[in-house]
Amino acid sequence: MKNFSPIVNKIALSIALALTTFSCDTDTDPIDVYQVPAAIEPFVERFVQEAAARGISLNVTNLVVEIGLLTDEDEDVAGTCTNGGLTTPLIRLDTTKNWWSNGDMIREEVIFHEFGHCLLGRPHQDDVLPNGDFASIMRTKSPGLYAFYEFLDVNLSYKRDYYLSELFDEFTDPPCWIDESSALSLDFFPEFNTDGFNTPRQFLADGQDVFWISTFQNLFILNSSEVIQAVNNTNSNFQAGFGNALAVDQNGALWVANNIEGQNYIWKHDGALSFTLVYQSEQNPTLPNINISALSFDTNNRLWLATFQGELAIEKSDGTFEVFNENNSDLPAGSVPKLAPGTAGNMFILLGKSFILDPGDHQFQIFNFENASLPNQTLTNIVTDQQGNAWISSDYQLLRYKIAGNQFEALDMIDFNMPYSNITELVWDTEGNLWVATRLGLRKLIGERFSDFCSYHLGFDHWDTSTLGFDPQGRVWVSAKELIRFTQ
DSSP, X not given: OOOOBSSOOHHHHHHHHTTOEEXXXXXXXXXXXXXXXXXXXXXXXXXXXXXXXXXXXXXXXXXXXXXSOOOGGGXXXXXXXXXXXXXXXXXXXXXXXXXXXXXXXXXXXXXXXXXXXXXXXXXXXXXXXXXXXXXXXXXXXXXXXXXXXXXXXXXXXXXXXXXXXXXXXXXXXXXXXXXXXXXXXXXXXXXXXXXXXXXXXXXXXXXXXXXXXXXXXXXXXXXXTSOEEEESTTTSSOOOOEEEEEEEOTTSOEEEEEEETTEEEEEEEEETTEEEEEEETTTOTTSOOSOEEEEEEOTTOXXXXXXXXXXXXXXXXXXXXXXXXXXXXXXXXXXXXXXXXXXXXXXXXXXXXXXXXXXXXXXXEEEOTTTSSOOSSOOOEEEEOTTSOXXXXXXXXXXXXXXXXXXXXXXXXXXXXXXXXXXXXXXXXXXXXXXXXXXXXXXXXXXXXXXXXXXXXXXXXXXXXXXXXXXXXXXEEEESSEEEEEOO
């Protein structure tokens, strides 16, 4: 899936929206019956929900919406509001205009504009923000202030929460995105950047409250002096190699898997900078030789590993590994597995477009878009919550797997205040809150709604976030253009 630019191609956008404008009237007879077409009903529900999220209770029991072709004198008008603020709000929407076919965000913006007139009593307003953007969706010009255009490579959906807040409160402060900087106090580590193999691939705190960072080429520790220190054969018996997948076992010890000259090594941290080499593929032929992409431990403290060629290997009590792949099991082929332990000895696995449950007996239960409510997309990230349920991401979608009912629930990302955000990682913080790294910044789940875009805005140079983690002090570590740390 593409990564979308937050910058609008203004020429293409203006062509797409043509001359669409807005209008307002105050002359009609009242109607006291709720009449809303089915196509508009979801936007009414969404509007009421957005108002409630901001502490506003709306009465829409007598709202009337009509759709169809507007009159000739309204040739370029998308919609009209009549009797705004009086007995019966009456909205007419011309769904024959191109705004209706330009995506959900454009449709919402036009409809919410008319709701602003009829339900909130807002007049037109063409003020602009310091960066030149319109300050309100109540302006008279064409819509598209928080549009998502896949075909134009444009994603402005991060602006939505500001524009809706301003709609319900015209005294809302200007948004963070008018400025290139961040309001957060950020620590930068430019030696970790997005070039080559020096990008952080994992952040992990072990059971001794030691914080670790891995890249594809190195392992690092945050030492007691708050200095990031490389761990290698100059200061440890640990040998640097490729991969450096991390996991913490049920006793709180850190494990690291890497590849050195074509052989896989699995290390266990003993304390300070000391490690024990537990497994080596040259000495243990049951350990796959293919580079290890992920490590995990189930609640029975069995070691699981995944390889970059889609294999799974599970540690047995005798120190050998049982290997599963497309040739000896029902596992699908050709993907890099992701692992997440359940709470009852089970393991959740993502493999391409498949979600796989191992109840503990290695009789894999495989779910995909053909036999379950999963998207026909690659499943990219997975974590488990304290109830043993799995949270799964795919591009712009977040899903929950409820193990009690063996059911998948696709979250409505608009209701959850995170529309069209390409998800790159899911992580729980030290207080049990779910955080999401996206191509458009960071979000934190608070109840059933994600934080606003500006809550954790890192500045224009750091929109594209990937690896995310939390140290024992609860500080946020995130890989963007370079490594960043901040306190919540």
